[in-house]
Amino acid sequence: MLKLYNSLTRKLEEFQPTKKNQVGLYTCGPTVYNYQHIGNLRSSIFADLLFRTLNYNGLKVKWVMNITDIDDKTIKNTTIEYGPQANVANLRTFTDRYLNAFKEDIKKINLSIKSVKFIRVLDVVDEIKHFIKSLIKKGYAYKTADGVYFNIEKYQQNFGDYGKLVGENFLKGQKLGVRVRVDEYDKENLSDFALWKAKEEDDANIFWENAELGRGRPGWHIECSVINYIAFKSSTTDIHTGGVDLIFPHHTNEIAQTQPIYKPFVNYWLHGEHLLVAGEKMAKSKGNVYVLDDLIKKLNINPLAFRYLILTSHYRSKLNFTWESLQAAQNALNNLYTEISAYEKPKIGCAEYEQNFLEAINNDLDTPKALAVVWDLIRSDYPGHAKLQSLLKFDKVLGLKLRETWKASQKIPATLKKLLTAREQARAAKDFQKSDDLRHQIESQGFIIEDLSHGYRLKKKF
Numbered sequence: 354m355l356k357l358y359n360s361l362t363r364k365l366e367e368f369q370p371t372k373k374n375q376v377g378l379y380t381c382g383p384t385v386y387n388y389q390h391i392g393n394l395r396s397s398i399f400a401d402l403l404f405r406t407l408n409y410n411g412l413k414v415k416w417v418m419n420i421t422d423i424d425d426k427t428i429k430n431t432t433i434e435y436g437p438q439a440n441v442a443n444l445r446t447f448t449d450r451y452l453n454a455f456k457e458d459i460k461k462i463n464l465s466i467k468s469v470k471f472i473r474v475l476d477v478v479d480e481i482k483h484f485i486k487s488l489i490k491k492g493y494a495y496k497t498a499d500g501v502y503f504n505i506e507k508y509q510q511n512f513g514d515y516g517k518l519v520g521e522n523f524l525k526g527q528k529l530g531v532r533v534r535v536d537e538y539d540k541e542n543l544s545d546f547a548l549w550k551a552k553e554e555d556d557a558n559i560f561w562e563n564a565e566l567g568r569g570r571p572g573w574h575i576e577c578s579v580i581n582y583i584a585f586k587s588s589t590t591d592i593h594t595g596g597v598d599l600i601f602p603h604h605t606n607e608i609a610q611t612q613p614i615y616k617p618f619v620n621y622w623l624h625g626e627h628l629l630v631a632g633e634k635m636a637k638s639k640g641n642v643y644v645l646d647d648l649i650k651k652l653n654i655n656p657l658a659f660r661y662l663i664l665t666s667h668y669r670s671k672l673n674f675t676w677e678s679l680q681a682a683q684n685a686l687n688n689l690y691t692e693i694s695a696y697e698k699p700k701i702g703c704a705e706y707e708q709n710f711l712e713a714i715n716n717d718l719d720t721p722k723a724l725a726v727v728w729d730l731i732r733s734d735y736p737g738h739a740k741l742q743s744l745l746k747f748d749k750v751l752g753l754k755l756r757e758t759w760k761a762s763q764k765i766p767a768t769l770k771k772l773l774t775a776r777e778q779a780r781a782a783k784d785f786q787k788s789d790d791l792r793h794q795i796e797s798q799g800f801i802i803e804d805l806s807h808g809y810r811l812k813k814k815f
């Protein structure tokens with residue numbers, strides 16, 4: 354039984370998909386105005402772990418991720434690069450760069466990228482216009498000189514749950530009716546938010562036309578309501594993920610915009626905690642960010658060591674990034690690779706460890722516990738082929754590329770084979786000086802040799 358912590362009810366709940374064995378999973382994706390930092394990538398890894406865990410439980414998952422290529426930041430940066438004549442085609446070219454970089458990064462950290470359906474906002478503007486017009490028609494949105502706004506008061510009268518994701522009494526004592534035009538704002542500035550922003554001079558030539566809405570462009574929040582609506586054919590999304598910073602206003606507003614069209618919008622809301630640096634949230638606005646390439650260049654790390662580091666903490670815990678912890682993750686991953694290199698072909702797994710692993714990940718994706726099961730299994734007395742069988746199974750969730758690594762480690766160069774044979778002969782002849790010399794030569798080729806009562810065990814150093 355898979356249990357997930359639902360932010361909407363603030364409880365650990367047994368997961369039940371709306372359709373039998375079929376899950377609709379939606380992830381709020383990147384804003385492509387710059388490179389994603391490793392904090393953003395933590396959120397992507399969390400979504401990937403969830404996707405893999407659902408699969409591990411035999412569920413078929415349709416996973417959709419939006420790409421925010423229309424918002425205040427992408428437009429501002431496009432106009433900086435292209436000047437006052439910047440247009441929609443320029444916006445696409447500009448955001449392409451960061452979308453491609455994002456895809457490269459998530460490939461490196463082994464996200465199940467082939468299973469993700471990416472939907473760009475630029476490709477659904479017509480559907481967004483249509484959605485906004487439906488909200489106006491139903492009386493939940495109103496036009497002003499500077500665009501179309503969502504009417505929170507009207508929503509509250511009919512649904513009574515605005516802000517439930519933040520807390521049950523979120524609206525108590527709040528003044529309604531004020532308006533906010535910017536995409537990002539905090540709880541203190543709770544306001545009717547923009548669905549459609551009338552064109553301003555700063556937007557250059559980046560705008561869309563519509564007879565009813567006027568010349569303008571979508572606000573930020575509406576995209577996710579519309580993309581869910583399109584992707585899941587206006588039926589309830591099973592699970593929606595994002596970082597905790599999206600609870601308000603983004604996810605709160607997604608719920609409000611969608612429920613007048615269909616309800617419930619989402620059954621399970623899952624939020625990943627932040628990656629911190631020196632105790633502070635990693636954020637471009639704070640100037641404390643690293644990108645994946647910084648890690649690779651500075652420590653020459655395998656990007657999967659970053660994935661390993663993320664697995665060491667639970668997704669609902671804050672994680673403070675340090676170079677030391679990254680180095681420790683790299684060492685642990687290397688040790689894991691070295692251990693499995695000595696294992697024979699996988700055969701018949703270890704049932705008790707498989708049970709423990711399943712219990713860990715099914716308990717709200719407890720990856721620190723799942724990693725502990727991995728190491729307990731490695732230290733156990735089971736034969737190598739049994740350990741490997743179970744570890745390869747676990748790797749369907751962990752995504753540390755154990756199969757590829759093990760396979761590559763089994764290729765023994767001919768020169769090494771000669772040294773191994775010569776060393777066996779020296780040992781048989783009790784020529785320990787020679788056998789020791791040969792051990793050093795073997796080690797200099799990147800392998801470790803351990804003598805057993807019968808024969809030896811060869812491991813590859815990572």
Ligand code: AMP
Pocket residue numbers: 381382383384385391392393394395396421594595596597598599625626627628629634635636
């Ligand atoms: P953005 O590109 O800003 O739209 O963010 C993409 C994802 O990264 C969202 O789910 C954010 O909630 C998440 N995010 C932003 N900063 C952090 C951080 N420091 N740690 C973890 N996730 C983050």
Ligand code: ZN
Pocket residue numbers: 380381382419577603
């Ligand atoms: Zn979103």
